[in-house]
Amino acid sequence: MLYGTRLRALSIATLITMTAAFGLAFFYAPMDADQGFMQKIFYVHVPMAMVALGGFVFGGIMAIQHLRTGDPKHDLRSYVAIHLSLILGVGVLVTGAIWAKASWGHWWVWDEPTLVSFLIVFLLYATYQPMRFSIEDRERQARYASVFAIVAGAFVPLNFLAVRLAQAYTHPRVFATADGGLPAKMQLAFLVSLAGMALLYVTLWRYEMASKHTSAQLRALRRKLSGDDAVTPVGRTAAPSLPTT
Amino acid sequence: MTLVLAQATTDALPDNVGYVAAAYLVFFALVLVYVVIMASKLARFERELAELNDLADERRGGLAGAREREPEEAGTR
């Protein structure tokens, strides 16, 4: 499967959606009654968090496919998904900290169960790459990584439940109006942001898959042209490699 | 000075702009870091492909030379 085919269309779609999203966030959505202008962080922080979590779950699903079929391409998909979600996760934690500082004056608060749960999930997935790296046998590495991805993916909802139970408060006062619901204009801006962030994730995922695919093809081409000796053997690495035929 | 600033925050810029700007900047920075990494990978691919292209040309040159020599040998046999 070629990953680069729809990349241009995806990138354009992402660009349009994200521009629309931020435009809506800043010019269309009303000012939050409680938090004022800093509530606008919500439109970048929460979509990133949701997409990152979705990415982790997608990584888990690809891992299930990998264990079922044994096809290493699913392992690569899982790896890239988790890798991307981790990067987004850093963004979530940093923007969350900025928001916390703006709202409550501290760079970190334990009152927000969603942010705390996200930290735990992030800490768990941060071990994914070191774990992969420390298993030398490639096939075993891929298999164990898939088991990890499935366990961690199943762990995400359980963890959120547990942390939420532990806390008295609910997550960020995104609700500006007294009736507790998100006003329609804010909802629209949020949904468009979410769509944009999801598109961004898919685009970046395809970019990375295409890049790894290209890399593997280049190796194969070099091997065909120069023989096996010309290709430096892949040393120990955490990243899965596509089989080069 | 403070009066001017107070005027500015209430009229022109809303408060907490710094924080909001920082948050969005973090997001953009992440995406741009990704672009930079992709760029360097792309550069590497370009280089490698050029190398492999040259390699393929040499091969073809060698093959063409071999093909030229064969009819001669066939002729001498």
Place this chain on the structure above:
Amino acid sequence: MSASAGERTAPAARPEPPAAEPRVVPLRTAVRALLRKELGLELRAPQAVPAMALFSVTTLVVFHFAIQRGQVGGDLAAGVLWVTLLFAAMLGISRLFVADHEEGGLDGFLLAPTDRTALLVAKAVSLFAFLAALEVIAVPAFALLLLGPSPGLGAYAQLAALLTLADAGIALVGTLVGAIAVQTRARDLLVPLIALPLLIPVVIAAAKGTTPLVLEAGARGVDVRWLLVLGLYDLMFGLLAYALFDYLIED
């Protein structure tokens, strides 16, 4: 005619040896045998449990100096107890598969005609047993060294229920993580890194559950909600372990 018919049927009448059937060892037998080996090894040459117990007592002493208190009660007491138990458990998890991995027991098991789940059950049960043995020492030590209030028998019974459910969760997660870690080169590092985030829901539920039992003002009943959370966690990880353990053990 009848003679030939008789001849034809005669060979069929001769008793043939039954086709060789693979003798699959039933799960219970396999688990029992494996458990006997695990617990037997530990009983004969105790390594894990004494280490864990000693570590927990030492941790309690460290806590005394770290939090600079002679007595704790309430949520602080619950926290100290559960952190101590959790970190001692990390030691047990790290060692769980080491002997099998290094001395070929794992390969031997793979050759046996039995369901791979038997190993999961045996390892989880033995880890649970080690944790229970650890707690027999650690909880009284904690009560002696740091616990301020003296909870009554009822409170201890409820604590036992919490410990049982929490230990089951730790045992299941520990078996999975131990199986992963034993194949890696940095197993002592990876076990806490992977296991601790996975066990945070257990810590949450166990600590919150224990708090009313060790209150200064007098023990109150444990909130059933936390027992349910632990039960749900155990169920989920039980299912996950059952589904995935085979993939960790195969060659």
